[in-house]
Amino acid sequence: MYYPEPIERLIEHLTRLPGIGRKTATRLTFFLLHANNTYIADLSESIAQLKEKIRLCSICFNITDIEPCQYCRDEHRGKGIICVVEEPSHIMMIESSNPRTYRYHVLHGVINPIEGIGPEDIRIPELKERIEREGVTELIIATNPTIEGNTTAHYIAELTKSLHVRITRIASGIPVGGDLVYTDPLTIKSAIENRRSLSDDSQPLS
DSSP states (O other), rough: OOOOHHHHHHHHTTSSSTOOOHHHHHHHHHHHHHSSSHHHHHHHHHHHHHHHHHHTTTTTOOSSSSSSOOTTTOTTSSSSSSOOOSHHHHHHHHHHHHHHOOEEESSOOOGGGGGOOOGTTTTTHHHHHHHHHHHHOOEOOOOOOHHHHHHHHHHHHHHHHGGGGGEEEEOOOSSOOOOOSSSSSSHHHHHHHTTTEEEEEEEOOO
């Protein structure tokens, strides 16, 4: 079934959004078709401002509409620790459990030789400059526990070794409430390698 050109064009654009198939795109298109003009105008303005006003923070490279971003200007956060994440969306996940604790550095990707992504293609050089400039004492590497995420974490650790900065890596393993029966072998392996002593929960066992 084909619709008038303006409808087909919008459906096509909507199907390019993640997780949106033609059926959902068609339903959204007809919702917009029958929506009042004020809503359509506000929606259009919001989309336009998304590209016009959103930029990268000059310090941590998080997405922001102010300079510096809200995290970098928050004086309640300790200045000696930087939490390194892959993407801006990962900051919100950490903030949900550790609000107003850390400053951040967003890499905007991970090292992936297969896809031709090297250290210079993400914000690793800026991270090293920041460590030297701000006198950072600890880096919390919070990249995903994937091959690429681990490779990136190890590269950063080697790169900053001469700077005498403490490097820590977020633990990975079985989630709270999880069941060993339904846990994959790699996750169990990671959980065992990152096990902690019951007498001292602050230190993982080697």
